[in-house]
Amino acid sequence: MPFWDNARYACIVLVVLGHAIQRLTYDSSIAMALYLAVYAFHMPAFAIISGYFSKAAPPTRKQMSRVITDILVPYVIFELLWTLTKWLVEGQANPNITQPSWTLWFLLALGIFRLVLPYLALLRWPLVWSLLISIGAGYLPNVDSTFSLSRTLGFLPFFVLGWWVREHDLVNRLRLIDFRPWWVRAVALAIFAVEGFIAWNWVDLWKSVDLDTWFFYNDSYSDLGAHVWWSGGIRLLLIVLGVVLSVAFFALIPRGEHWWTKFGQYTMYVYLLHSFVLYPFRETGILRNAEPTWLWLPAVIVLSVAIAVVLATRPVRWVFRPLIEPRARWLFSDTQLVETSRRDDPTGSRRPREGAKRQANSPDPT
Template sequence: MSSTPQPGTSEGAPSRPRRRVPFWDNARYACIVLVVLGHAIQRLTYDSDIAMALYLSVYAFHMPAFAIIAGYFSKSAPPNRKQMSRVITDILLPYLIFEMLWTLTKWVFEGRAEPNLTQPSWTLWFLLALGIFRLVLPYLALLRWPLAWSVLISVGAGYLPNVDSTFSLSRTLGFLPFFVLGWWVREHDLVNRLRLIDFRPWWLRAVAVALFAGVGFVAWNWVATWKSIDLDTWFFYNDSYQALGADVWWSGAIRLLLIVVGFLLSLAFFALIPRGTYWWTTFGQYTMYVYLLHSFVLYPFRESGILRNAEPTWIWLPAVILLSIGIALLLATRPVRWVFRPLIEPRAAWLFSDTRLAETSRRDDPTGSRRRIER
């Protein structure tokens, strides 16, 4: 993939050698573990208040943080031919492949098959969201205050009942501010200028821990209230305000508040991510494998009912947390990647008039996790 000048460099300046920054791989892997965890404990939330409190705390920020990372590794320049072909091979083809797999899975185990490519199955909405993010970013980048426009789009979309889950449009527009924020931070080189990765005083980590502790306390102490207003569905950014039972003129303020909460918790999350290289750091390069495959692993647990009425919670919840971490580790390992690479990273040279568009020695997944970037 051709590269654009790094922030703070000119077109004519010699390119500096790039290297991986472990922080980003660590952050990506932590995010994907939280994704698996959120999906794994969902069935426990019906019967366990503490599971619901954990669920709400995770959903308040884990996808916003993922979108911020994806935005940070995205470019606002008009795409060249190679980048356009990557949208097909890295997003559209995996989407079609896994939609077909989900249709087959539901037909085999549930006796029903209703294929509908306009309605993404379970986790596949994020693939379409990444594609749409890439399409709209060059246009937003032309405007003044692109971040403000993205917030306005997100808040405004909730007032429109016809903006729904078709092609995951509602969720895409809902999470757009976080994606644009990631790009905006990279565009202004804030990570380098403000030393955001290196600056880790103890008090900053203490504030981050206190913030998460406060969110956990609020989620737990008023869990009955959050259940009564279906707060978990608000975090999905999937339904209109009317569908969420908040058909009033100021409903957008609720989403705006959730965006602020997601932003603050994402900052706290990044403040706690270790900067060094660990044995699991490399798994952060393969988050798309975990993202696309974990739902098939969790499917039997969710549909069999084994996680309903699972008591005592103090045994089942830690067990599910450990299971989530284990799944995230397993699905990023080399044997799993070798088996499923044709599905998740299809080359598809046959699809292009110019077969060179499918040639690459190293792929970049849609979140940019395989790209090298200087700190």
């Protein structure tokens, strides 16, 4: 269905955009407002999509092996690459596989999501439990970035929500994709207009309370300066905001197939590689004191889209497939567990075209 590929690609463009404009936010209020508007929902939407294409049934041996080949092995490979990059560029590196570098936290989060979902699905009200886990984790200072645990637990409700929507077949029952009259899109645009106005009009307030850091779901409430008992209510509001904006975002996603639709099948390539492209821009300071904003901000937006397009093209996939889709047959005692055909990636992207009819009737979501 083109809609999901369109949604995945739109999400990954926003991921690249958010990382690209981050340096501009120090000197530009407009860039900060855009940054806040994007971070309020882009990773929640990505987690919802990933959850939608996930199974809660006990994993088979092949599915267990795919956690290793699709998540753990690429994680180790790219952690080593980041260590080497920092050593070559900065002259120093601190190898620590327990502390994910930059964007790699989401790989571990996907692995943990897939491991805990079958247990949550056994319980009544799994959405409620995921909310309690997310909100409760913020009260515990020892739940930190080690193995990206803090962010994983923080974003857990979005992933579970995506699975819950698929489990109850709400998309088909409510015709959420097929039936989208003009007023639905109008409401979605109005929601984003209000979000943009709030982000811009009170941008100094949001800077003073470090709202952007709250959107990371990475720090405890005490580390964020919220030492009150009701700090969890702030996270709950941010989760509700993320869901509302994600729904509005999905309402605006085109349903038909476009020239860029196919790129939605290769989001993991863009996700893992774009940080290396942006690394020089972040570290050289070229985007600090970049004036005028009206010129630099649009330029960075265009650059972000270009990066997301190029990194999803066939030549890039051909070069980097051994790193992003490693087979690692030598790791397994039973080599039959390792698929020889192209696999879906952990975000739920369906790459294989062969056997499409069979997959449509009996999908193999990740």
